Amino acid sequence: MTDSIREIRLGLAAGEFSSVEITQDYLNKINLHNPTLNCFITITDELALEQAKAADESIARGEIKTLTGVPIAHKDIYCTDGIKTSCASKMLDNFIAPYDATVIEHFKRDGAVILGKTNMDEFAMGSSNENSYYGSVANPWDLGRVPGGSSGGSASAVAAGLAPAATGTDTGGSIRQPAALCGITGIKPTYGRVSRYGMIAFGSSLDQGGPLAHSAEDCALLLQTMAGFDPRDSTSIDQSVPDYSVDLAQDIEGIKIGLPREYFAEGLDADIANVIASAVDEFRRLGAEIVDITLPNTKLSIPVYYVVAPAECSSNLSRFDGVRFGYRCDNPTDLEDLYKRSRGEGFGDEVIRRIMIGTYALSAGYYDAYYLKAQQLRRLIKEDYEKAFERVDMILCPTTPEVAFKQGEKTDDPVSMYLQDIYTISLNLAGLPGMSIPAGFSQGLPVGLQLIGNYFEESRLLNVAHRFQQATDWHLQSPEMK
Protein backbone atom coordinates (compact mmCIF):
# COMPACT_ATOMS: atom_id res chain seq x y z
CA MET A 1 0.00 0.00 0.00
CA THR A 2 1.30 3.43 -0.95
CA ASP A 3 0.37 6.98 0.01
CA SER A 4 1.92 8.44 -3.13
CA ILE A 5 -0.64 9.69 -5.63
CA ARG A 6 1.77 9.07 -8.47
CA GLU A 7 2.07 5.41 -7.41
CA ILE A 8 -1.68 5.07 -6.82
CA ARG A 9 -2.29 6.26 -10.38
CA LEU A 10 0.26 3.81 -11.77
CA GLY A 11 -1.18 0.96 -9.69
CA LEU A 12 -4.73 1.71 -10.81
CA ALA A 13 -3.71 1.97 -14.47
CA ALA A 14 -1.76 -1.31 -14.29
CA GLY A 15 -4.63 -3.10 -12.55
CA GLU A 16 -2.51 -3.91 -9.46
CA PHE A 17 -5.45 -2.81 -7.31
CA SER A 18 -8.85 -1.30 -7.93
CA SER A 19 -10.17 2.05 -6.79
CA VAL A 20 -12.77 0.24 -4.66
CA GLU A 21 -9.98 -1.71 -2.91
CA ILE A 22 -7.81 1.31 -2.20
CA THR A 23 -10.81 3.46 -1.19
CA GLN A 24 -12.02 0.74 1.19
CA ASP A 25 -8.54 0.52 2.61
CA TYR A 26 -8.47 4.25 3.41
CA LEU A 27 -12.01 4.10 4.83
CA ASN A 28 -10.90 1.27 7.13
CA LYS A 29 -7.97 3.36 8.35
CA ILE A 30 -10.25 6.35 8.88
CA ASN A 31 -12.68 4.24 10.93
CA LEU A 32 -9.80 2.87 12.97
CA HIS A 33 -7.93 6.11 13.72
CA ASN A 34 -10.48 8.91 13.46
CA PRO A 35 -11.84 8.32 16.98
CA THR A 36 -8.34 9.24 18.27
CA LEU A 37 -7.31 11.90 15.75
CA ASN A 38 -10.72 13.52 15.10
CA CYS A 39 -9.54 14.73 11.71
CA PHE A 40 -12.81 14.07 9.86
CA ILE A 41 -16.13 15.83 10.51
CA THR A 42 -17.97 13.78 7.89
CA ILE A 43 -16.92 10.46 6.38
CA THR A 44 -18.61 10.01 2.99
CA ASP A 45 -18.15 6.24 2.80
CA GLU A 46 -21.18 5.41 0.63
CA LEU A 47 -20.43 8.19 -1.85
CA ALA A 48 -16.73 7.24 -1.91
CA LEU A 49 -17.42 3.59 -2.75
CA GLU A 50 -19.97 4.60 -5.39
CA GLN A 51 -17.44 6.97 -7.01
CA ALA A 52 -14.70 4.32 -6.74
CA LYS A 53 -16.91 1.76 -8.48
CA ALA A 54 -17.61 4.24 -11.29
CA ALA A 55 -13.87 4.98 -11.50
CA ASP A 56 -13.07 1.27 -11.85
CA GLU A 57 -15.60 1.01 -14.68
CA SER A 58 -13.96 4.00 -16.42
CA ILE A 59 -10.51 2.47 -16.01
CA ALA A 60 -11.81 -0.83 -17.47
CA ARG A 61 -13.04 1.12 -20.50
CA GLY A 62 -9.63 2.79 -20.79
CA GLU A 63 -10.98 6.21 -19.84
CA ILE A 64 -8.42 7.48 -17.36
CA LYS A 65 -8.30 11.13 -16.31
CA THR A 66 -5.63 12.72 -14.10
CA LEU A 67 -7.12 11.55 -10.79
CA THR A 68 -9.50 8.76 -11.83
CA GLY A 69 -10.11 6.56 -8.80
CA VAL A 70 -7.72 8.45 -6.48
CA PRO A 71 -9.27 9.02 -3.01
CA ILE A 72 -8.93 12.56 -1.60
CA ALA A 73 -10.25 14.28 1.55
CA HIS A 74 -11.62 17.82 1.45
CA LYS A 75 -11.47 20.55 4.06
CA ASP A 76 -15.01 21.16 5.34
CA ILE A 77 -14.89 24.71 3.98
CA TYR A 78 -15.57 23.62 0.36
CA CYS A 79 -19.28 23.42 -0.46
CA THR A 80 -20.04 19.89 -1.63
CA ASP A 81 -23.45 19.33 -3.24
CA GLY A 82 -25.72 17.21 -1.04
CA ILE A 83 -23.06 16.80 1.68
CA LYS A 84 -22.92 18.58 5.04
CA THR A 85 -20.49 21.50 4.80
CA SER A 86 -20.07 22.86 8.32
CA CYS A 87 -16.90 25.01 8.29
CA ALA A 88 -16.51 23.42 11.76
CA SER A 89 -19.18 25.79 13.11
CA LYS A 90 -22.39 25.21 15.04
CA MET A 91 -23.74 27.88 12.66
CA LEU A 92 -23.51 25.44 9.74
CA ASP A 93 -23.96 22.15 11.61
CA ASN A 94 -27.23 21.62 9.72
CA PHE A 95 -26.02 23.01 6.36
CA ILE A 96 -26.24 20.62 3.43
CA ALA A 97 -24.54 22.51 0.60
CA PRO A 98 -26.86 22.96 -2.38
CA TYR A 99 -23.99 23.21 -4.91
CA ASP A 100 -20.35 22.29 -5.52
CA ALA A 101 -17.43 24.67 -5.01
CA THR A 102 -15.40 25.04 -8.23
CA VAL A 103 -12.55 23.11 -6.57
CA ILE A 104 -14.89 20.18 -5.79
CA GLU A 105 -16.28 20.35 -9.33
CA HIS A 106 -12.71 20.12 -10.71
CA PHE A 107 -11.88 17.06 -8.57
CA LYS A 108 -15.09 15.38 -9.77
CA ARG A 109 -14.27 16.32 -13.37
CA ASP A 110 -10.84 14.69 -13.04
CA GLY A 111 -12.25 11.49 -11.53
CA ALA A 112 -11.18 11.76 -7.88
CA VAL A 113 -13.04 9.95 -5.07
CA ILE A 114 -14.23 11.93 -2.01
CA LEU A 115 -13.33 10.20 1.29
CA GLY A 116 -14.91 12.84 3.50
CA LYS A 117 -14.75 16.35 4.91
CA THR A 118 -11.94 17.26 7.28
CA ASN A 119 -11.96 19.11 10.59
CA MET A 120 -10.62 22.66 10.82
CA ASP A 121 -10.67 25.78 12.96
CA GLU A 122 -14.14 27.31 12.85
CA PHE A 123 -14.46 29.39 9.66
CA ALA A 124 -10.68 28.84 9.20
CA MET A 125 -9.87 31.15 12.11
CA GLY A 126 -7.08 29.65 14.15
CA SER A 127 -3.58 28.18 14.13
CA SER A 128 -4.15 25.04 16.21
CA ASN A 129 -7.45 23.46 15.17
CA GLU A 130 -8.66 23.95 18.74
CA ASN A 131 -11.43 26.32 17.59
CA SER A 132 -13.65 23.62 16.06
CA TYR A 133 -17.26 23.03 17.13
CA TYR A 134 -16.45 19.33 16.62
CA GLY A 135 -13.50 19.31 19.00
CA SER A 136 -9.75 19.62 18.54
CA VAL A 137 -7.65 17.45 16.22
CA ALA A 138 -4.62 15.47 17.41
CA ASN A 139 -1.20 15.61 15.78
CA PRO A 140 -0.32 12.02 14.74
CA TRP A 141 3.33 12.56 15.81
CA ASP A 142 2.24 13.28 19.40
CA LEU A 143 -1.43 12.96 20.26
CA GLY A 144 -1.16 15.59 23.02
CA ARG A 145 -0.05 18.25 20.55
CA VAL A 146 -1.89 20.37 17.99
CA PRO A 147 -1.71 19.62 14.25
CA GLY A 148 -1.68 23.35 13.45
CA GLY A 149 -4.49 25.15 11.73
CA SER A 150 -6.70 26.03 10.26
CA SER A 151 -6.42 23.05 7.85
CA GLY A 152 -5.47 20.83 10.83
CA GLY A 153 -7.79 17.94 9.98
CA SER A 154 -6.45 17.75 6.43
CA ALA A 155 -2.81 17.77 7.60
CA SER A 156 -3.39 15.25 10.39
CA ALA A 157 -5.29 12.90 8.04
CA VAL A 158 -2.56 12.95 5.38
CA ALA A 159 0.29 12.60 7.89
CA ALA A 160 -1.44 9.63 9.56
CA GLY A 161 -2.10 7.93 6.22
CA LEU A 162 -5.91 8.26 6.39
CA ALA A 163 -5.88 9.92 2.96
CA PRO A 164 -3.10 10.24 0.39
CA ALA A 165 -3.88 13.94 0.01
CA ALA A 166 -6.35 16.58 1.09
CA THR A 167 -7.43 20.07 0.13
CA GLY A 168 -6.89 23.05 2.39
CA THR A 169 -7.24 26.81 2.36
CA ASP A 170 -4.70 29.40 3.44
CA THR A 171 -5.62 32.90 4.64
CA GLY A 172 -2.59 33.49 6.87
CA GLY A 173 -0.73 30.17 6.80
CA SER A 174 -3.55 27.65 7.14
CA ILE A 175 -2.05 25.21 4.60
CA ARG A 176 1.66 25.76 5.27
CA GLN A 177 1.65 25.85 9.09
CA PRO A 178 -0.29 22.56 9.61
CA ALA A 179 1.75 20.94 6.80
CA ALA A 180 4.90 21.96 8.72
CA LEU A 181 3.67 20.77 12.12
CA CYS A 182 2.50 17.41 10.69
CA GLY A 183 5.56 16.76 8.49
CA ILE A 184 3.91 16.91 5.07
CA THR A 185 4.02 19.09 1.95
CA GLY A 186 1.55 21.88 1.20
CA ILE A 187 1.34 24.73 -1.28
CA LYS A 188 -0.54 28.03 -1.14
CA PRO A 189 -0.77 29.33 -4.70
CA THR A 190 -0.72 32.95 -5.88
CA TYR A 191 -3.85 34.87 -4.87
CA GLY A 192 -6.42 34.36 -7.64
CA ARG A 193 -4.91 31.12 -9.01
CA VAL A 194 -7.49 28.76 -7.44
CA SER A 195 -11.16 29.73 -7.55
CA ARG A 196 -12.76 30.84 -4.28
CA TYR A 197 -16.28 30.07 -5.59
CA GLY A 198 -18.01 27.85 -3.03
CA MET A 199 -15.06 28.08 -0.64
CA ILE A 200 -16.70 29.63 2.43
CA ALA A 201 -15.19 33.12 2.68
CA PHE A 202 -13.12 34.40 5.61
CA GLY A 203 -10.77 37.14 4.33
CA SER A 204 -11.62 37.63 0.67
CA SER A 205 -8.43 39.48 -0.31
CA LEU A 206 -6.28 36.80 1.39
CA ASP A 207 -8.04 33.40 1.03
CA GLN A 208 -6.53 30.89 -1.36
CA GLY A 209 -7.09 27.14 -1.77
CA GLY A 210 -4.36 24.56 -2.26
CA PRO A 211 -3.37 20.92 -1.68
CA LEU A 212 -1.64 19.05 1.17
CA ALA A 213 0.13 15.78 0.30
CA HIS A 214 3.33 13.83 0.93
CA SER A 215 5.46 15.32 -1.83
CA ALA A 216 5.90 18.26 -4.17
CA GLU A 217 5.31 15.83 -7.03
CA ASP A 218 1.85 14.96 -5.68
CA CYS A 219 1.09 18.63 -4.96
CA ALA A 220 1.87 19.41 -8.62
CA LEU A 221 -0.76 16.89 -9.77
CA LEU A 222 -3.36 18.18 -7.33
CA LEU A 223 -2.73 21.84 -8.08
CA GLN A 224 -3.19 21.02 -11.77
CA THR A 225 -6.74 19.97 -10.93
CA MET A 226 -7.46 22.87 -8.56
CA ALA A 227 -6.05 25.83 -10.52
CA GLY A 228 -7.65 27.81 -13.31
CA PHE A 229 -9.65 30.88 -14.20
CA ASP A 230 -13.24 30.88 -12.96
CA PRO A 231 -15.69 33.54 -14.15
CA ARG A 232 -17.79 32.85 -11.02
CA ASP A 233 -15.02 34.23 -8.77
CA SER A 234 -14.62 37.95 -9.46
CA THR A 235 -11.02 37.90 -8.15
CA SER A 236 -9.93 34.85 -10.15
CA ILE A 237 -7.01 35.70 -12.43
CA ASP A 238 -7.49 35.05 -16.15
CA GLN A 239 -4.15 33.46 -16.94
CA SER A 240 -3.43 30.05 -18.45
CA VAL A 241 -2.31 27.25 -16.13
CA PRO A 242 1.09 25.71 -16.97
CA ASP A 243 1.76 21.96 -16.69
CA TYR A 244 3.06 21.82 -13.11
CA SER A 245 4.64 18.37 -13.50
CA VAL A 246 6.69 18.97 -16.64
CA ASP A 247 9.54 20.96 -15.05
CA LEU A 248 9.66 19.15 -11.69
CA ALA A 249 12.97 17.41 -12.28
CA GLN A 250 14.72 20.40 -13.87
CA ASP A 251 18.19 21.23 -12.59
CA ILE A 252 18.31 24.09 -10.06
CA GLU A 253 22.02 24.85 -10.55
CA GLY A 254 22.59 28.59 -10.25
CA ILE A 255 19.23 29.44 -8.69
CA LYS A 256 19.47 32.38 -6.30
CA ILE A 257 17.79 31.69 -2.96
CA GLY A 258 17.41 34.54 -0.47
CA LEU A 259 17.45 34.13 3.31
CA PRO A 260 15.55 37.04 4.91
CA ARG A 261 17.55 37.92 8.02
CA GLU A 262 14.41 39.04 9.91
CA TYR A 263 13.16 35.42 9.76
CA PHE A 264 16.21 34.06 11.53
CA ALA A 265 16.14 36.54 14.39
CA GLU A 266 14.82 36.53 17.94
CA GLY A 267 11.90 34.19 18.60
CA LEU A 268 13.11 31.35 16.36
CA ASP A 269 13.66 28.04 18.15
CA ALA A 270 17.37 27.06 18.06
CA ASP A 271 16.69 23.48 16.91
CA ILE A 272 14.56 24.76 14.03
CA ALA A 273 17.34 27.19 13.07
CA ASN A 274 19.76 24.23 12.90
CA VAL A 275 17.40 22.12 10.79
CA ILE A 276 16.93 25.00 8.35
CA ALA A 277 20.71 25.58 8.22
CA SER A 278 21.23 21.92 7.20
CA ALA A 279 18.56 22.27 4.53
CA VAL A 280 20.32 25.39 3.22
CA ASP A 281 23.53 23.32 2.92
CA GLU A 282 21.57 20.74 0.94
CA PHE A 283 20.38 23.46 -1.45
CA ARG A 284 23.99 24.64 -1.83
CA ARG A 285 24.97 21.09 -2.81
CA LEU A 286 22.17 21.17 -5.38
CA GLY A 287 23.84 24.21 -6.92
CA ALA A 288 21.85 27.06 -5.35
CA GLU A 289 23.51 30.36 -4.61
CA ILE A 290 22.47 31.57 -1.14
CA VAL A 291 21.96 35.32 -0.75
CA ASP A 292 21.38 37.41 2.38
CA ILE A 293 18.27 39.58 1.95
CA THR A 294 16.14 41.82 4.11
CA LEU A 295 12.35 42.16 4.49
CA PRO A 296 12.39 45.09 6.92
CA ASN A 297 8.64 45.38 7.47
CA THR A 298 8.13 41.74 8.51
CA LYS A 299 7.15 42.67 12.08
CA LEU A 300 4.30 44.85 10.84
CA SER A 301 2.66 41.90 9.14
CA ILE A 302 1.09 40.64 12.39
CA PRO A 303 -0.81 43.83 13.32
CA VAL A 304 -1.65 44.53 9.65
CA TYR A 305 -3.00 41.03 9.12
CA TYR A 306 -5.02 41.04 12.34
CA VAL A 307 -6.72 44.27 11.22
CA VAL A 308 -7.34 43.31 7.58
CA ALA A 309 -8.45 39.68 8.11
CA PRO A 310 -10.97 40.42 10.91
CA ALA A 311 -12.31 43.44 8.98
CA GLU A 312 -13.00 41.23 5.97
CA CYS A 313 -14.35 38.46 8.20
CA SER A 314 -16.79 40.79 9.96
CA SER A 315 -18.15 41.75 6.56
CA ASN A 316 -18.21 38.21 5.11
CA LEU A 317 -19.82 36.63 8.15
CA SER A 318 -22.67 39.13 8.22
CA ARG A 319 -24.44 36.72 5.82
CA PHE A 320 -25.07 34.34 8.74
CA ASP A 321 -28.26 35.86 10.06
CA GLY A 322 -30.44 32.87 10.96
CA VAL A 323 -32.90 33.66 8.15
CA ARG A 324 -32.00 31.80 4.97
CA PHE A 325 -29.79 28.90 6.09
CA GLY A 326 -27.76 27.71 9.04
CA TYR A 327 -28.50 27.95 12.74
CA ARG A 328 -31.53 29.81 14.09
CA CYS A 329 -32.09 30.42 17.81
CA ASP A 330 -35.26 29.11 19.51
CA ASN A 331 -38.30 31.38 19.93
CA PRO A 332 -36.93 34.75 18.79
CA THR A 333 -38.96 37.64 20.23
CA ASP A 334 -38.28 40.00 17.33
CA LEU A 335 -36.01 40.30 14.29
CA GLU A 336 -33.11 41.84 16.21
CA ASP A 337 -33.30 39.10 18.82
CA LEU A 338 -33.30 36.52 16.00
CA TYR A 339 -30.11 38.01 14.49
CA LYS A 340 -28.29 38.51 17.76
CA ARG A 341 -29.02 35.19 19.43
CA SER A 342 -28.62 33.12 16.24
CA ARG A 343 -25.17 34.66 15.75
CA GLY A 344 -24.18 34.77 19.42
CA GLU A 345 -25.16 31.11 19.94
CA GLY A 346 -24.01 29.89 16.50
CA PHE A 347 -20.44 31.29 16.49
CA GLY A 348 -17.58 30.16 18.74
CA ASP A 349 -15.31 32.41 20.84
CA GLU A 350 -12.54 33.13 18.34
CA VAL A 351 -15.00 33.91 15.53
CA ILE A 352 -16.86 36.31 17.83
CA ARG A 353 -13.57 37.98 18.83
CA ARG A 354 -12.59 38.51 15.20
CA ILE A 355 -16.01 39.78 14.13
CA MET A 356 -15.88 42.30 16.98
CA ILE A 357 -12.32 43.42 16.20
CA GLY A 358 -13.24 43.80 12.53
CA THR A 359 -16.45 45.67 13.33
CA TYR A 360 -14.48 48.02 15.59
CA ALA A 361 -11.73 48.59 13.01
CA LEU A 362 -14.33 49.47 10.36
CA SER A 363 -16.56 51.59 12.57
CA ALA A 364 -16.99 55.36 12.20
CA GLY A 365 -14.09 57.26 13.77
CA TYR A 366 -11.69 54.28 13.74
CA TYR A 367 -11.61 53.34 10.05
CA ASP A 368 -8.66 55.62 9.18
CA ALA A 369 -6.58 54.71 12.23
CA TYR A 370 -6.94 50.96 11.76
CA TYR A 371 -8.25 49.67 8.45
CA LEU A 372 -6.89 52.36 6.14
CA LYS A 373 -3.54 52.42 7.92
CA ALA A 374 -3.29 48.63 7.68
CA GLN A 375 -4.02 48.75 3.93
CA GLN A 376 -1.24 51.35 3.52
CA LEU A 377 1.28 49.28 5.48
CA ARG A 378 0.21 46.24 3.48
CA ARG A 379 1.69 47.89 0.41
CA LEU A 380 5.01 48.36 2.25
CA ILE A 381 5.09 44.64 2.98
CA LYS A 382 4.42 43.84 -0.68
CA GLU A 383 7.16 46.28 -1.77
CA ASP A 384 9.68 44.53 0.51
CA TYR A 385 9.07 41.37 -1.49
CA GLU A 386 9.23 43.17 -4.84
CA LYS A 387 12.66 44.54 -3.93
CA ALA A 388 13.83 41.12 -2.74
CA PHE A 389 12.72 39.43 -5.97
CA GLU A 390 14.85 41.86 -7.96
CA ARG A 391 17.85 40.12 -6.39
CA VAL A 392 16.76 36.50 -5.87
CA ASP A 393 14.60 33.85 -7.58
CA MET A 394 13.16 32.41 -4.40
CA ILE A 395 13.06 33.01 -0.65
CA LEU A 396 13.73 30.35 1.98
CA CYS A 397 12.85 30.49 5.69
CA PRO A 398 11.29 28.41 8.48
CA THR A 399 7.51 27.90 8.19
CA THR A 400 6.93 28.28 11.94
CA PRO A 401 8.94 29.64 14.89
CA GLU A 402 8.23 26.51 16.99
CA VAL A 403 7.35 22.85 16.43
CA ALA A 404 3.82 21.61 17.24
CA PHE A 405 2.84 22.95 20.66
CA LYS A 406 0.79 21.20 23.34
CA GLN A 407 -2.99 21.33 23.21
CA GLY A 408 -4.33 24.04 25.48
CA GLU A 409 -0.95 25.79 25.73
CA LYS A 410 -2.00 28.96 23.90
CA THR A 411 -5.81 28.88 24.05
CA ASP A 412 -6.09 31.42 26.88
CA ASP A 413 -4.09 34.07 25.07
CA PRO A 414 -5.25 34.93 21.54
CA VAL A 415 -2.28 37.24 20.93
CA SER A 416 0.32 34.52 21.66
CA MET A 417 -1.54 32.32 19.17
CA TYR A 418 -1.43 35.11 16.55
CA LEU A 419 2.36 35.41 16.93
CA GLN A 420 2.68 31.82 15.63
CA ASP A 421 1.81 33.17 12.17
CA ILE A 422 4.81 35.51 11.88
CA TYR A 423 6.52 33.64 9.00
CA THR A 424 3.42 32.83 6.97
CA ILE A 425 1.03 35.78 6.95
CA SER A 426 3.07 38.34 5.01
CA LEU A 427 2.74 36.16 1.86
CA ASN A 428 -1.04 36.34 2.04
CA LEU A 429 -0.88 40.11 2.49
CA ALA A 430 1.34 40.31 -0.62
CA GLY A 431 -0.62 37.61 -2.51
CA LEU A 432 2.52 35.54 -3.19
CA PRO A 433 2.74 31.73 -3.55
CA GLY A 434 4.51 29.71 -0.87
CA MET A 435 4.97 26.14 0.19
CA SER A 436 6.05 24.18 3.23
CA ILE A 437 8.12 20.99 2.95
CA PRO A 438 9.46 18.70 5.68
CA ALA A 439 13.12 19.49 6.46
CA GLY A 440 13.93 17.48 9.60
CA PHE A 441 12.93 16.94 13.20
CA SER A 442 13.29 18.61 16.57
CA GLN A 443 12.60 16.44 19.64
CA GLY A 444 10.84 13.90 17.44
CA LEU A 445 8.51 16.50 15.92
CA PRO A 446 8.58 17.61 12.27
CA VAL A 447 10.11 20.91 11.18
CA GLY A 448 8.82 22.67 8.08
CA LEU A 449 10.80 24.74 5.61
CA GLN A 450 9.03 27.47 3.68
CA LEU A 451 9.80 28.44 0.09
CA ILE A 452 8.34 31.70 -1.23
CA GLY A 453 8.14 32.36 -4.96
CA ASN A 454 7.32 35.35 -7.11
CA TYR A 455 3.77 35.76 -8.49
CA PHE A 456 2.56 32.74 -10.53
CA GLU A 457 5.84 30.87 -10.07
CA GLU A 458 4.21 27.77 -8.59
CA SER A 459 6.07 25.60 -11.15
CA ARG A 460 9.42 26.88 -9.95
CA LEU A 461 8.49 26.35 -6.30
CA LEU A 462 7.39 22.78 -6.99
CA ASN A 463 10.56 22.17 -8.99
CA VAL A 464 12.87 23.39 -6.20
CA ALA A 465 10.90 21.45 -3.56
CA HIS A 466 10.97 18.30 -5.70
CA ARG A 467 14.75 18.51 -6.17
CA PHE A 468 15.15 18.81 -2.40
CA GLN A 469 12.87 15.81 -1.88
CA GLN A 470 14.88 13.76 -4.37
CA ALA A 471 18.01 14.47 -2.35
CA THR A 472 16.46 13.93 1.11
CA ASP A 473 13.93 11.57 2.69
CA TRP A 474 12.28 13.80 5.33
CA HIS A 475 9.02 13.74 3.35
CA LEU A 476 8.97 9.93 3.47
CA GLN A 477 8.97 9.76 7.30
CA SER A 478 5.64 8.94 8.84
CA PRO A 479 4.38 8.66 12.41
CA GLU A 480 3.78 5.23 13.89
CA MET A 481 0.03 4.66 14.16
CA LYS A 482 -1.00 2.25 16.92
Added chain:
Amino acid sequence: MSLKKEAVRKIAHLARLQIDESDLDRYATDLSNILTLFEQMNQVDASDIVPMAHPMDATQRLRPDEVTELDQRDKFQAIAPDVNRGLYRVPKVIE
Protein backbone atom coordinates in the same frame (compact mmCIF):
# COMPACT_ATOMS: atom_id res chain seq x y z
CA MET B 1 -5.40 50.77 24.41
CA SER B 2 -8.05 49.37 26.69
CA LEU B 3 -11.72 48.84 25.97
CA LYS B 4 -14.37 49.21 28.65
CA LYS B 5 -17.28 46.83 29.07
CA GLU B 6 -19.64 49.45 27.69
CA ALA B 7 -17.59 49.71 24.45
CA VAL B 8 -17.67 45.91 24.02
CA ARG B 9 -21.44 45.97 24.49
CA LYS B 10 -21.72 48.60 21.75
CA ILE B 11 -19.48 46.69 19.30
CA ALA B 12 -21.46 43.51 19.95
CA HIS B 13 -24.66 45.39 19.15
CA LEU B 14 -23.19 46.78 15.91
CA ALA B 15 -22.15 43.25 14.91
CA ARG B 16 -25.55 41.84 15.99
CA LEU B 17 -24.00 39.43 18.46
CA GLN B 18 -25.65 38.42 21.72
CA ILE B 19 -22.93 38.28 24.38
CA ASP B 20 -23.63 37.05 27.91
CA GLU B 21 -23.13 39.77 30.53
CA SER B 22 -20.71 37.41 32.33
CA ASP B 23 -18.48 37.16 29.23
CA LEU B 24 -18.09 40.92 28.69
CA ASP B 25 -15.02 41.28 30.93
CA ARG B 26 -13.21 38.48 29.18
CA TYR B 27 -13.91 39.93 25.72
CA ALA B 28 -12.88 43.40 26.96
CA THR B 29 -9.50 42.00 28.05
CA ASP B 30 -8.96 40.00 24.84
CA LEU B 31 -9.95 42.85 22.54
CA SER B 32 -7.80 45.32 24.50
CA ASN B 33 -4.76 43.04 24.12
CA ILE B 34 -5.38 42.79 20.38
CA LEU B 35 -5.72 46.58 20.08
CA THR B 36 -2.41 46.96 21.94
CA LEU B 37 -0.84 44.73 19.28
CA PHE B 38 -2.19 47.13 16.64
CA GLU B 39 -0.31 50.05 18.22
CA GLN B 40 2.86 48.78 16.48
CA MET B 41 1.38 50.25 13.31
CA ASN B 42 1.84 53.75 14.76
CA GLN B 43 5.63 53.41 14.51
CA VAL B 44 5.45 53.98 10.75
CA ASP B 45 4.28 57.08 8.95
CA ALA B 46 2.28 55.81 5.99
CA SER B 47 0.40 58.96 5.07
CA ASP B 48 1.85 59.08 1.51
CA ILE B 49 1.21 55.43 0.70
CA VAL B 50 -1.71 54.39 -1.52
CA PRO B 51 -3.81 51.83 0.40
CA MET B 52 -3.60 48.31 -1.07
CA ALA B 53 -6.90 46.49 -1.44
CA HIS B 54 -5.91 43.71 -3.85
CA PRO B 55 -2.55 41.94 -4.18
CA MET B 56 -2.54 42.39 -7.96
CA ASP B 57 -4.22 45.82 -7.85
CA ALA B 58 -6.89 44.26 -10.07
CA THR B 59 -10.13 46.05 -10.79
CA GLN B 60 -13.60 44.55 -10.82
CA ARG B 61 -14.20 42.44 -13.91
CA LEU B 62 -17.43 43.09 -15.80
CA ARG B 63 -19.54 40.51 -17.62
CA PRO B 64 -22.36 40.69 -20.16
CA ASP B 65 -25.75 41.18 -18.51
CA GLU B 66 -27.09 37.73 -19.34
CA VAL B 67 -29.10 35.23 -17.32
CA THR B 68 -26.72 32.49 -16.13
CA GLU B 69 -28.50 31.09 -13.06
CA LEU B 70 -31.58 28.89 -13.08
CA ASP B 71 -34.35 29.19 -10.47
CA GLN B 72 -33.44 26.78 -7.66
CA ARG B 73 -35.73 28.19 -4.98
CA ASP B 74 -37.00 24.81 -3.76
CA LYS B 75 -33.47 23.44 -3.40
CA PHE B 76 -32.21 26.50 -1.54
CA GLN B 77 -35.26 26.74 0.71
CA ALA B 78 -35.00 23.07 1.67
CA ILE B 79 -32.16 24.09 4.03
CA ALA B 80 -33.85 27.23 5.41
CA PRO B 81 -34.85 27.37 9.11
CA ASP B 82 -38.45 28.43 8.41
CA VAL B 83 -40.25 28.85 5.08
CA ASN B 84 -43.89 29.16 4.14
CA ARG B 85 -45.25 29.11 0.57
CA GLY B 86 -41.87 30.00 -0.87
CA LEU B 87 -41.18 32.80 1.59
CA TYR B 88 -38.64 32.97 4.42
CA ARG B 89 -40.44 33.50 7.73
CA VAL B 90 -39.10 35.86 10.39
CA PRO B 91 -40.74 37.48 13.46
CA LYS B 92 -43.19 40.24 12.60
CA VAL B 93 -41.35 43.47 11.66
CA ILE B 94 -44.24 45.89 11.01
CA GLU B 95 -47.14 46.18 13.46
